[in-house]
Amino acid sequence: MSEQVEFRHLKYIVAVAEAGNFTRAAERLFLSQPSLSKQIKDIETEIGVQLFERHRDGVYPTPIGQMVVDYAVATLYGRTHVFKLAKEIFSGTIPPLRVGFSCFVNSRHLQTFRSLYAKHFPLCSVQLSGGDTVHILQRMERGDLDCAVLCLPIAGPKWVVEHIASTPLVACMRTDDPLSERTEVGLQELVPRLTVFRDPDGHPAAHARLLEMLAAANSSVHVSCTAATPHDIQLLVRDGYGIALVNEDMPLESDMAIRHLYGVQWTADTAFVYSSDSGHPALPHIQRHFYKRNTETVRKQPQADRPQLSLKFDITA
Amino acid sequence: MSEQVEFRHLKYIVAVAEAGNFTRAAERLFLSQPSLSKQIKDIETEIGVQLFERHRDGVYPTPIGQMVVDYAVATLYGRTHVFKLAKEIFSGTIPPLRVGFSCFVNSRHLQTFRSLYAKHFPLCSVQLSGGDTVHILQRMERGDLDCAVLCLPIAGPKWVVEHIASTPLVACMRTDDPLSERTEVGLQELVPRLTVFRDPDGHPAAHARLLEMLAAANSSVHVSCTAATPHDIQLLVRDGYGIALVNEDMPLESDMAIRHLYGVQWTADTAFVYSSDSGHPALPHIQRHFYKRNTETVRKQPQADRPQLSLKFDITA
DNA sequence: ATAGTCCAATACTTCCTGTCTATGGCAAAT
DNA sequence: ATTTGCCATAGACAGGAAGTATTGGACTAT
Numbered sequence: 017m018s019e020q021v022e023f024r025h026l027k028y029i030v031a032v033a034e035a036g037n038f039t040r041a042a043e044r045l046f047l048s049q050p051s052l053s054k055q056i057k058d059i060e061t062e063i064g065v066q067l068f069e070r071h072r073d074g075v076y077p078t079p080i081g082q083m084v085v086d087y088a089v090a091t092l093y094g095r096t097h098v099f100k101l102a103k104e105i106f107s108g109t110i111p112p113l114r115v116g117f118s119c120f121v122n123s124r125h126l127q128t129f130r131s132l133y134a135k136h137f138p139l140c141s142v143q144l145s146g147g148d149t150v151h152i153l154q155r156m157e158r159g160d161l162d163c164a165v166l167c168l169p170i171a172g173p174k175w176v177v178e179h180i181a182s183t184p185l186v187a188c189m190r191t192d193d194p195l196s197e198r199t200e201v202g203l204q205e206l207v208p209r210l211t212v213f214r215d216p217d218g219h220p221a222a223h224a225r226l227l228e229m230l231a232a233a234n235s236s237v238h239v240s241c242t243a244a245t246p247h248d249i250q251l252l253v254r255d256g257y258g259i260a261l262v263n264e265d266m267p268l269e270s271d272m273a274i275r276h277l278y279g280v281q282w283t284a285d286t287a288f289v290y291s292s293d294s295g296h297p298a299l300p301h302i303q304r305h306f307y308k309r310n311t312e313t314v315r316k317q318p319q320a321d322r323p324q325l326s327l328k329f330d331i332t333a
Numbered sequence: 334m335s336e337q338v339e340f341r342h343l344k345y346i347v348a349v350a351e352a353g354n355f356t357r358a359a360e361r362l363f364l365s366q367p368s369l370s371k372q373i374k375d376i377e378t379e380i381g382v383q384l385f386e387r388h389r390d391g392v393y394p395t396p397i398g399q400m401v402v403d404y405a406v407a408t409l410y411g412r413t414h415v416f417k418l419a420k421e422i423f424s425g426t427i428p429p430l431r432v433g434f435s436c437f438v439n440s441r442h443l444q445t446f447r448s449l450y451a452k453h454f455p456l457c458s459v460q461l462s463g464g465d466t467v468h469i470l471q472r473m474e475r476g477d478l479d480c481a482v483l484c485l486p487i488a489g490p491k492w493v494v495e496h497i498a499s500t501p502l503v504a505c506m507r508t509d510d511p512l513s514e515r516t517e518v519g520l521q522e523l524v525p526r527l528t529v530f531r532d533p534d535g536h537p538a539a540h541a542r543l544l545e546m547l548a549a550a551n552s553s554v555h556v557s558c559t560a561a562t563p564h565d566i567q568l569l570v571r572d573g574y575g576i577a578l579v580n581e582d583m584p585l586e587s588d589m590a591i592r593h594l595y596g597v598q599w600t601a602d603t604a605f606v607y608s609s610d611s612g613h614p615a616l617p618h619i620q621r622h623f624y625k626r627n628t629e630t631v632r633k634q635p636q637a638d639r640p641q642l643s644l645k646f647d648i649t650a
Numbered sequence: 651a652t653a654g655t656c657c658a659a660t661a662c663t664t665c666c667t668g669t670c671t672a673t674g675g676c677a678a679a680t
Numbered sequence: 681a682t683t684t685g686c687c688a689t690a691g692a693c694a695g696g697a698a699g700t701a702t703t704g705g706a707c708t709a710t
Contacts, residue, residue, distance in 0.1 A: 023338070038658060047699095048698065048700080053657095057659085063419060079454075083419065083453065084415060099401075100334065102382045105382075136396050138396065231545075234553070236551070301400060355688095356686060364669075365669065367669085371668085372668080392686095
C-alpha cells in the first residue's frame, strides 16, 4: 500500500506544506507544477488518504496530512544524517571522540564502551579524560567533551542518558574489622560507623540521593570524611576513619574487604551521557547500541522482597 | 550525497544482509541478480562507503554497513506504519481508543488529551474509564485498555511513560483550621496532623515514594485514614480526621482550604502511559505530541533553593 | 458583463533509468 | 580438467517521471 511512496514524494509533500501552494513549491523544487501536482495526487490515491485541502487561498495539509508531513520531515532528516555519518566514519574524517569518565566508574565499562566504538568506527580514535562528575559535565557543556561514562543520577533535559549497568552498593571495611566476619552486615549496625563518603562536591546529586536512601531506611549518618577517588576512600577506611559504601565492583586494595548489606538492596548505576544538542554524529548510534543491549537483557527483573533503592534517579529532577 | 538513496535501495540492502548472498536476495526480491548487484554497487559509489564485503562464502555487511542496515530496517518499518495508520484514521477503521484514568488525575489533563486526540483523529472515538492506578494498569496488561492518564511513579520496562504535568503537593485542611491562617505551612507543624492519605493499595508505588520523601525530610507519619478518591479524602479532612497532602489543582469542595508547604517543593506528576507492545497505532503519535510539548516548554527549569522532591520516579525501579 | 489573473488539473511527448537476458570471471569442489 | 556457485559487466528494452502546452474553475477589477 505504501510501497510506492518514495523519498521523492516525501520531499514534495514537505515542499507543498511549506510553500502552501503547488506552483511555488514546484519552483522551489526546480520541478514543473503539473509534475508536482500529479505526484502528490498519485500518492493520495495510492494510500487512499487526502493529504492536502486545495483552497483558492492556498493548499493546507489535512490533520492526517500534517502527521505525514511531520513524518516526512523526520525521515528526510534521518536519511541525510545516516549517510553523512557513514561517509564521515568511512573516510576517517570524523573527529576523535572525547570521552570523559568519573573515577568511580569501573574501568570495564570504559573498556566495553571503547571496544563497542572501535568495532563500529575502527578508523576513529578516542580521547579519554577522567575527573569528578561535576567537572566532566561542565566540560561537556562547554563543548570540550563529546560524551562521558558517569555515575547516576544525572539531571536535566539537556543530557541524553543511557543506562549501562547497575552494581550493588556494599560496605567497604578493613579485613581485620569485626564486621568482616559476617557474610552480610545489617544497616543498623553499619550506619553508626558509616563515616567515609565520596566527595559531595564531585557529584552533589548522588550524595543527596544516597542521604535520601539512608533517610528512607530511617538512618541518618555523620559525614565526617570525604574522598575524591576510590583509592582515597580505601585509604581513609584503612586508616581507621570508618566504613564506606562503595560499588561492589570497585577494585579492592590490600587489607580491604567488602560485605553485602542485609535487608536492603541498594544499587549504584553507571550511564553513558551526552548533550542532547551535541553535534558528534557517532553518539546517537552508540547510544542505540546500549539501548538495545538494555532492552534485550532487562527482561529478567529480579523483584526481590528486599527494598530495592537505586542511585539511578535524581530526586531533584 | 544521499539524495539518490530510495526506499527501494533500503529494501535491497536489508534483503542482502538477511540472505547473506546476492543471488538468493535477488530471488527473494523477485529481481534479477545483476540488477540487485548494480543497485547496491551504485549506492556504495554514490555515498562513497562500502556497505558489504563480498567473500567467497557469502556477503557480510561492514560495520558501517550494519549501521545502515539497522537504519534501513527502522525506516522501512516506519514507512509502512505511518501510511497504514493514516489510512486507518482516514477511513475510520481505527478502533475506538480505550483510555483509563486515575480519579486523582485532574480532569483538565483528560480534556487536553481528548482535544489532542480529536484534533488529530476526528473520525475516531474515545472510551474513557476511571479507576485506581493498579486496576487501570491491570486492565492495560490484559489488553482491555489501550492507554491511560495516571499519576507517577509507574515502574517497569513494559510501559511507555510520557510525562504530562507536574503539580505542587499542598496541604488540604478545613477552612476553620488554625493552620489555614498561614499562607504557607511548615513540614514540622504539618506532619503530626498528616493522617489522611490516598489508598495505598490503589497505587502502592506512589504511597511508598511519598513515605520516602517524608523520610528524607526526617518526618515519619502515622497513616490512620485512607481514601480512594479526592472526594473521600476531603470528606475525611472535613470530618476532622486530619490533614491530607493533595495536588494543588485538585477540585476543592466547600469548607476546604489548601496551603503550600514551606521549606520544601514537592510535586506530583501526571503521565500518559501505554504498553510498550501495544498495537494501537495512534498511541506513538499521541506520545510524540506530548513529547514535543515537553521539550518545547521544559527549558525554563526553575532551580529553586528549596529541596525539590517529586513523586515522578519509582525508587524501586 | 467581461477581460484579466491565479492556480491546479489534464493531455501528450520525451528521455532517463531500473530491469532484464546473456555473458564473463573467479575460486572452490569433484 | 570440469563443474558448480556466485558476483560483475554489457547491451536492449520498457516504464514512468518530468517537461510543454493547454484547459478549466474561481475570484477581481474595470
